[in-house]
Amino acid sequence: MSSQLWQQCLAQLENELKPIEFTRWIQPLQVEQTSDGLSVLAPNQFVLGWLKDNYYNRLKELILELCPEETPALMLGIGTRKVAQPATTAATQPVHRTFQPHSSTLDNDANNPFSSTQNTLNEAFTFDNFVEGKSNQLARAAALQIADNPGTAYNPLLIYGDVGLGKTHLMHCVGNIIKSRKKDAKIIYLHSERFVADMVKALQHNLMNEFKRWYRNVDVLLIDDIQFFAGKDRSQEEFFHTFNALVEGRQQIILTCDKYPKEINGLEERLKSRFGWGLTVAIEPPELETRVAILMSKAEQSHIPLPNEVAFFIAKRVQSNVRELEGALKRVIANAHFTGQPITLDFTREALKDLLAVQAKLISIENIQKIVATYYKIKVNELLSKRRNRFLARARQIAMALAKELTTHSLPEIGDAFGGRDHTTVLHATRKIKELIATEVDIKEDYLNLLRILST
Amino acid sequence: MRQLTLNLHLSEKITFDNFIVGENLELMSALKNLFSNDEFCWYLWGEQSVGRTHLLQACANYASQLQKKAMYVALSDYVNLSPDIVRGMDQYDIVLWDDVDSIAGLNEWEVALFHAYNQLQSAGSKLICTASMSPLSCQIQLPDFRSRLAAGVTYQIKPLCDEDKLTALQQRANLRGMQLSDSVGHYMLSHCSRNLSDLFALLDKLDSASLEEKRLLTVPFVKTVLS
Numbered sequence: 308m309s310s311q312l313w314q315q316c317l318a319q320l321e322n323e324l325k326p327i328e329f330t331r332w333i334q335p336l337q338v339e340q341t342s343d344g345l346s347v348l349a350p351n352q353f354v355l356g357w358l359k360d361n362y363y364n365r366l367k368e369l370i371l372e373l374c375p376e377e378t379p380a381l382m383l384g385i386g387t388r389k390v391a392q393p394a395t396t397a398a399t400q401p402v403h404r405t406f407q408p409h410s411s412t413l414d415n416d417a418n419n420p421f422s423s424t425q426n427t428l429n430e431a432f433t434f435d436n437f438v439e440g441k442s443n444q445l446a447r448a449a450a451l452q453i454a455d456n457p458g459t460a461y462n463p464l465l466i467y468g469d470v471g472l473g474k475t476h477l478m479h480c481v482g483n484i485i486k487s488r489k490k491d492a493k494i495i496y497l498h499s500e501r502f503v504a505d506m507v508k509a510l511q512h513n514l515m516n517e518f519k520r521w522y523r524n525v526d527v528l529l530i531d532d533i534q535f536f537a538g539k540d541r542s543q544e545e546f547f548h549t550f551n552a553l554v555e556g557r558q559q560i561i562l563t564c565d566k567y568p569k570e571i572n573g574l575e576e577r578l579k580s581r582f583g584w585g586l587t588v589a590i591e592p593p594e595l596e597t598r599v600a601i602l603m604s605k606a607e608q609s610h611i612p613l614p615n616e617v618a619f620f621i622a623k624r625v626q627s628n629v630r631e632l633e634g635a636l637k638r639v640i641a642n643a644h645f646t647g648q649p650i651t652l653d654f655t656r657e658a659l660k661d662l663l664a665v666q667a668k669l670i671s672i673e674n675i676q677k678i679v680a681t682y683y684k685i686k687v688n689e690l691l692s693k694r695r696n697r698f699l700a701r702a703r704q705i706a707m708a709l710a711k712e713l714t715t716h717s718l719p720e721i722g723d724a725f726g727g728r729d730h731t732t733v734l735h736a737t738r739k740i741k742e743l744i745a746t747e748v749d750i751k752e753d754y755l756n757l758l759r760i761l762s763t
Numbered sequence: 764m765r766q767l768t769l770n771l772h773l774s775e776k777i778t779f780d781n782f783i784v785g786e787n788l789e790l791m792s793a794l795k796n797l798f799s800n801d802e803f804c805w806y807l808w809g810e811q812s813v814g815r816t817h818l819l820q821a822c823a824n825y826a827s828q829l830q831k832k833a834m835y836v837a838l839s840d841y842v843n844l845s846p847d848i849v850r851g852m853d854q855y856d857i858v859l860w861d862d863v864d865s866i867a868g869l870n871e872w873e874v875a876l877f878h879a880y881n882q883l884q885s886a887g888s889k890l891i892c893t894a895s896m897s898p899l900s901c902q903i904q905l906p907d908f909r910s911r912l913a914a915g916v917t918y919q920i921k922p923l924c925d926e927d928k929l930t931a932l933q934q935r936a937n938l939r940g941m942q943l944s945d946s947v948g949h950y951m952l953s954h955c956s957r958n959l960s961d962l963f964a965l966l967d968k969l970d971s972a973s974l975e976e977k978r979l980l981t982v983p984f985v986k987t988v989l990s
Binding site for chain 2: 326327330331334335350351352353385427469470471498500501532535565625627628630631633634637638641642645646660661662663664711712715716717718719720730734
């Protein structure tokens with residue numbers, strides 16, 4: 308009934324609204340028949356607000372037109388349609404077993420409301436493209452062991468370290484190896500937040516049995532960033548029981564965390580102690596050579612030839628984590644694709660400006676004056692003075708041209724900042740420098756050097 | 764209690780075509796091809812009034828033309844609200860967060876956007892963020908979120924040179940039914956702040972003044988208004 312009525316409303320609205328409006332505001336809506344009437348669910352607050360302001364009255368009219376006899380009440384809310392309750396609701400007890408996935412597991416679980424965490428493994432993460440270095444060799448070795456002996460080697464494996472060092476990559480590697488050997492293994496990867504969100508959903512919709520059945524009936528459970536469990540007591544309690552059931556059933560658990568688990572505030576002591584049952588390994592930030600190797604490996608995956616000197620250049624400038632390193636390489640590759648130029652050192656320096664540049668508005672006229680004075684080994688006072696000897700005048704003109712290019716100050720303001728000169732002097736200086744850059748190599752070099760110093 | 768109106772400020776008139784490209788040729792090409800690219804996250808940064816909002820809204824409109832579901836959010840408008848409002852974004856094909864660094868230092872917001880980022884990535888959506896600083900120097904405190912922003916493709920939106928600013932001013936004047944001559948434009952650029960927002964504000968002022976006094980936009984008239 309609700310579905311048919313809603314389809315009629317949709318057809319009518321599609322005729323009335325511009326396609327952009329229909330796609331943006333109406334299509335994402337879901338509808339649900341409740342005992343009180345028709346409940347229209349928006350995915351978030353933005354859409355709900357827009358709906359109330361713009362389409363609520365029209366929807367009410369439409370429903371009245373389409374159902375003049377028994378007009379259902381129209382309610383607006385946020386959310387998604389409630390999932391149908393599966394026929395069987397028995398919670399699963401821990402099963403003692405060796406690692407032998409049941410081929411029937413997936414079929415039975417197909418209707419589980421939490422089954423969207425299925426197939427979340429990223430196949431792109433493999434041991435082949437995980438670059439080993441001193442900083443991560445222990446974690447890699449442990450992951451390999453687990454891939455060969457899931458549920459028995461180390462359970463749980465907890466990998467900790469700063470962001471963007473490859474913890475998630477290693478988790479997926481293990482999952483992918485196990486999956487390749489046992490196609491029907493139920494391997495679930497999720498972020499801790501998803502576990503919390505699913506539990507909230509289970510509590511709201513009275514689906515705790517399905518929740519338990521889903522998460523306790525996995526072969527491998529991979530949970531990322533468990534530090535986000537901190538302070539969420541109910542989720543921790545449920546995770547504690549899930550954890551116990553899995554370890555007891557010899558189902559493999561791999562967890563990641565941004566710090567040594569004992570240092571996480573807001574995490575229950577009993578959980579911290581459970582984490583210590585298996586193996587806890589750290590991943591450190593990669594040293595220069597490993598960063599270079601990572602860049603070379605990623606470039607190879609993208610079929611891009613990356614010269615050694617370029618890899619070293621990027622690796623020296625981006626030191627904190629692999630994610631930022633990857634972002635830098637992506638920028639260089641994007642630029643190479645766009646311009647069709649080979650990746651050289653100069654090319655890379657230019658391409659990375661967008662990533663490494665100093666925020667433009669931090670460049671002040673005063674800063675430009677200081678940098679130019681230092682560059683030409685003169686004093687700022689001389690730059691601002693009335694003296695007109697050729698060398699000083701040229702430096703002053705360059706500084707003015709830079710101030711015009713790098714700031715949004717008006718020409719009168721720039722003139723004022725250079726010892727109270729007129730705006731026409733600034734205009735003359737910028738035109739003069741533009742001419743000289745085209746004809747004199749030294750001036751061009753000075754100007755570009757100063758531009759580079761000021762903007763990176 | 765009055766219902767809070769969420770103003771999404773999304774104008775359909777804003778397109779890639781009416782963005783003055785200047786030195787942003789590569790960026791424009793990337794944005795026009797964003798749906799044929801595997802990349803998940805783009806990070807665009809630049810100083811104030813460089814066109815960040817214009818580009819994001821143009822992306823949203825472009826996506827809608829391609830029948831993609833797009834959600835544009837000016838985060839700076841919502842920092843005082845609960846970050847719960849960013850939930851459910853993964854139903855969209857593309858999500859556009861304007862001024863992502865306006866929530867820097869607000870832990871709840873940073874965590875919420877971090878989770879939203881992960882959900883969008885898992886859902887296969889696309890994300891474009893704008894900010895005033897590069898991802899390596901922005902003030903986001905949550906390292907997990909900051910590093911993810913830096914993992915995408917970063918572009919600096921380059922400010923327009925004075926000649927392009929003149930074109931932008933003339934285009935805007937045309938939209939308002941005014942004629943802005945080169946000489947008047949050059950006068951504005953050599954005597955006033957060259958920040959595009961300031962220049963647009965001045966143009967608005969000149970528009971009102973010329974209507975009020977029934978005068979054409981000439982250099983002497985601009986001088987009078989400025990004085």
